[in-house]
Amino acid sequence: MSKEKIFEKGFFLVAFSSISILALIAFFIFEEGVPLIWRTGARTFLLGERWFPSQGSFGIFPMIVGSFWVTLGALIVGVPLGVACAVFLCELTHPSVSLVLRPTIQLLAAIPSVIYGFWGLIVLVPLIRNTMGGPGLSVLAGSLVLGIMILPTIISISEDSLRALPRTFKEGALSLGATHWQTIWRVLLPASRSGIVASVILGMGRAIGETMAMIMILGNAVQMPNSILDSTRTLTTNIGIEMGYATGDHRQALFATGVVLFFITMGLNTLALFISGRRRT
Amino acid sequence: MPEKAKIGLDHFHFLYGDVMALKDINLQIRPRQIFAVLGPARSGKTTLLKSMNRLTDLIYGTNHTGHIYIDDQEIYDAQISLPELRRRVGMVFDLPTPLPLSIFENVAYGPRLKGLGQRRRLEEVVEKALRSSVLWEEVKDRLSSSALRLSGGQQQRLCIARVLALEPEVIMLDEPCSGLDPISTASVERSLTELKEKYTVILVPHNIQQASRVADRVGFFMGGEVVEEGPADQIFTRPKDKRTEDYISGKFG
Amino acid sequence: MMISRHTSQKVAKGMVWAAAFSTLAVMIWILLQVLIEGLPLLSLNFFLDTPRQMGRTGGIFSTIIGTLALTAVAIVIATPLGVGTAVYLREYTREGRLSRIIRFGTDCLAGVPSIIFGLFGFVFFVILLRMGWSVLSGGLTLATMILPTIICTAEEAIKAIPYSYREVSFALGGTRWQTVARVILPNAIPGIFTGVLLGVGRSVGETAAIILTAGSSLLMPTSLFSPTRTMSVHFYILAREGISMEKAYATGAALILMILAINTLANWLLWRYVRKVGG
Numbered sequence: 081m082s083k084e085k086i087f088e089k090g091f092f093l094v095a096f097s098s099i100s101i102l103a104l105i106a107f108f109i110f111e112e113g114v115p116l117i118w119r120t121g122a123r124t125f126l127l128g129e130r131w132f133p134s135q136g137s138f139g140i141f142p143m144i145v146g147s148f149w150v151t152l153g154a155l156i157v158g159v160p161l162g163v164a165c166a167v168f169l170c171e172l173t174h175p176s177v178s179l180v181l182r183p184t185i186q187l188l189a190a191i192p193s194v195i196y197g198f199w200g201l202i203v204l205v206p207l208i209r210n211t212m213g214g215p216g217l218s219v220l221a222g223s224l225v226l227g228i229m230i231l232p233t234i235i236s237i238s239e240d241s242l243r244a245l246p247r248t249f250k251e252g253a254l255s256l257g258a259t260h261w262q263t264i265w266r267v268l269l270p271a272s273r274s275g276i277v278a279s280v281i282l283g284m285g286r287a288i289g290e291t292m293a294m295i296m297i298l299g300n301a302v303q304m305p306n307s308i309l310d311s312t313r314t315l316t317t318n319i320g321i322e323m324g325y326a327t328g329d330h331r332q333a334l335f336a337t338g339v340v341l342f343f344i345t346m347g348l349n350t351l352a353l354f355i356s357g358r359r360r361t
Numbered sequence: 362m363p364e365k366a367k368i369g370l371d372h373f374h375f376l377y378g379d380v381m382a383l384k385d386i387n388l389q390i391r392p393r394q395i396f397a398v399l400g401p402a403r404s405g406k407t408t409l410l411k412s413m414n415r416l417t418d419l420i421y422g423t424n425h426t427g428h429i430y431i432d433d434q435e436i437y438d439a440q441i442s443l444p445e446l447r448r449r450v451g452m453v454f455d456l457p458t459p460l461p462l463s464i465f466e467n468v469a470y471g472p473r474l475k476g477l478g479q480r481r482r483l484e485e486v487v488e489k490a491l492r493s494s495v496l497w498e499e500v501k502d503r504l505s506s507s508a509l510r511l512s513g514g515q516q517q518r519l520c521i522a523r524v525l526a527l528e529p530e531v532i533m534l535d536e537p538c539s540g541l542d543p544i545s546t547a548s549v550e551r552s553l554t555e556l557k558e559k560y561t562v563i564l565v566p567h568n569i570q571q572a573s574r575v576a577d578r579v580g581f582f583m584g585g586e587v588v589e590e591g592p593a594d595q596i597f598t599r600p601k602d603k604r605t606e607d608y609i610s611g612k613f614g
Numbered sequence: 615m616m617i618s619r620h621t622s623q624k625v626a627k628g629m630v631w632a633a634a635f636s637t638l639a640v641m642i643w644i645l646l647q648v649l650i651e652g653l654p655l656l657s658l659n660f661f662l663d664t665p666r667q668m669g670r671t672g673g674i675f676s677t678i679i680g681t682l683a684l685t686a687v688a689i690v691i692a693t694p695l696g697v698g699t700a701v702y703l704r705e706y707t708r709e710g711r712l713s714r715i716i717r718f719g720t721d722c723l724a725g726v727p728s729i730i731f732g733l734f735g736f737v738f739f740v741i742l743l744r745m746g747w748s749v750l751s752g753g754l755t756l757a758t759m760i761l762p763t764i765i766c767t768a769e770e771a772i773k774a775i776p777y778s779y780r781e782v783s784f785a786l787g788g789t790r791w792q793t794v795a796r797v798i799l800p801n802a803i804p805g806i807f808t809g810v811l812l813g814v815g816r817s818v819g820e821t822a823a824i825i826l827t828a829g830s831s832l833l834m835p836t837s838l839f840s841p842t843r844t845m846s847v848h849f850y851i852l853a854r855e856g857i858s859m860e861k862a863y864a865t866g867a868a869l870i871l872m873i874l875a876i877n878t879l880a881n882w883l884l885w886r887y888v889r890k891v892g893g
């Protein structure tokens with residue numbers, strides 16, 4: 081076989097590495113986790129509120145609820161702030177300022193999650209405990225920190241969306257007598273809706289997948305949070321905390337949690353891609 | 362006594378997807394002559410050239426019927442080695458396209474690809490090619506400097522040298538003087554007249570005047586078809602087709 | 615009472631400014647929190663000394679080595695795979711069903727949470743392939759995590775190369791591989807390198823997947839099969855187990871400095887590259 085053909089075939093094989101890895105991940109996570117879901121019964125597993133591994137009880141509903149509230153809180157914090165920052169960068173400052181701020185945002189996105197978690201532990205948790213009561217390790221703390229962590233995602237994608245709009249939108253609105261703010265609020269933001277929504281969904285995916293920072297500040301109580309001051313667990317922290325010492329069925333249950341997590345994040349990711357038709361990375 | 366044709370096109374049609382860019386081309390191009398491909402924009406001239414060294418193969422969705430022969434060998438035959446074909450039928454594009462390498466490495470690029478690695482042989486080949494394209498004197502002291510720093514005219518002559526370094530049999534030039542000043546144009550045209558002593562030259566001229574200065578034979582194209590073809594002086598003084606006459610006299614184009 | 619358009623504009627813009635500033639302020643606060651306490655504690659000793667008493671005393675040398683080792687394995691594996699994928703997508707095939715599938719797979723891989731990578735790495739590398747908790751297991755897992763980043767940046771780098779370069783190479787008798795090797799790859803290297811740096815940054819900060827695959831041993835790793843602890847894992851353990859807040863701050867500061875250095879380098883290279891090509 082000629083050298084050309086060898087290289088062509090070689091590149092062809094290599095190109096499948098990302099799909100192959102994805103398939104392997106799915107295969108092994110499912111292989112370890114699905115039997116447990118089967119044995120426990122999907123309804124019991126997903127909706128059961130009792131998580132007592134030593135007794136063989138595997139219900140992850142509290143964790144699902146915990147993930148839900150923490151993520152929702154993160155979006156409440158992160159989306160308005162993130163979109164506002166995107167508007168700020170795109171419309172309210174000189175282009176050279178945003179040129180400086182963009183790498184800064186990228187930088188902040190590269191800060192490890194454990195650092196964010198640490199700050200939450202040292203600053204936010206005591207603050208919440210002292211001003212609002214409760215253990216401090218809470219849904220509130222988690223939402224605030226997570227909201228900050230997803231800001232770079234929301235800001236950069238929303239900003240790209242705003243920048244991609246044709247100039248005529250803005251010029252047209254202004255020439256019809258709209259103020260700058262009215263143009264932003266009634267024309268530009270609605271027009272970049274799909275990009276902003278995609279950024280929100282990606283931010284959601286990121287929030288649901290976060291582990292380390294949440295372990296540090298959520299308190300890790302296996303309970304359904306009744307208020308934002310309650311401690312709780314998420315699907316991710318459940319795995320992260322117990323994987324170190326889990327064996328047998330317990331371990332499989334953690335993989336099963338992973339299966340649920342996998343579906344959720346894949347679903348969100350696909351949805352985001354579908355809405356925006358753009359690359360995520 | 363006319364020599365046997367170097368390149369023959371026989372009922373050649375070329376399509377980009379559904380669009381027919383070349384219709385029923387029948388041409389005989391003789392060796393050691395300058396054949397000018399004349400015509401208004403979008404007549405298929407560049408497509409014609411790129412079909413002859415199968416650069417059109419790089420574009421997806423193209424198709425052809427008919428034949429192109431070089432020395433009686435069908436070039437669309439499956440056995441043909443494309444790299445070999447393109448070394449025999451060299452092409453210079455309309456915009457100078459030096460590679461981001463030194464002057465020396467630009468000219469040596471083709472020979473290296475062929476497998477020539479010996480430094481001394483490469484130096485000989487590069488010098489010969491640069492002399493033939495009338496660039497040697499200007500660059501001989503700075504062969505290792507970047508080719509991107511040359512002027513437009515020098516870059517274009519570099520591109521000609523690049524092709525010459527491969528010792529082709531046919532040289533095709535697609536508006537090689539567009540964007541060049543009159544002095545550079547004149548030097549390129551001079552080298553063309555020298556080149557035809559050894560090679561078969563196919564030229565898409567920048568304008569009719571250039572064609573009248575250097576061409577031996579002319580083919581007039583319109584809408585992908587050959588309208589008329591013949592010796593240069595016949596085409597320019599006694600064109601047979603009205604469309605040719607209109608183009609020559611500047612009524613359109 | 616009707617508020618004029620201009621007043622409401624002032625209010626709205628004011629709120630946006632406030633949002634932007636508070637965002638920036640909080641982020642800087644988070645960084646400074648660690649840096650202020652941690653920077654003074656950094657010293658050459660700290661970097662070169664081995665951790666003792668579970669990290670309560672001593673330095674972080676073994677964790678630095680662990681970080682470097684894992685990152686090196688990840689880069690060595692992921693870069694050829696990522697660049698190869700990008701070359702295939704851009705040079706050997708055209709946009710169609712196959713390339714769409716590959717891109718979709720890559721995008722999905724980019725969205726997988728790190729804990730899932732950890733679970734995968736554990737069951738596949740640590741258990742099934744019997745590599746145990748080791749530099750190799752952790753590095754390979756990291757490689758799968760940074761692969762999408764490398765593919766993406768490599769593709770961008772290749773896309774930026776003018777089509778004319780390719781056409782010239784083919785016109786001069788080049789084969790596809792020769793064109794890739796002599797024209798495409800050399801000119802894509804700056805962009806690819808930026809992607810590699812981004813991958814390095816991600817590797818340095820990763821924690822969840824590494825705990826599950828490389829272990830958390832504080833001993834100096836002596837081979838690819840040694841378990842090891844990285845700086846970020848060390849930082850996490852120090853903070854969460856409450857072993858030593860002082861050492862935690864110091865490790866955190868070192869971590870931030872490393873990330874800052876890598877990102878600044880990447881941005882500077884990108885800026886230089888854009889200037890050279892664009893200008």
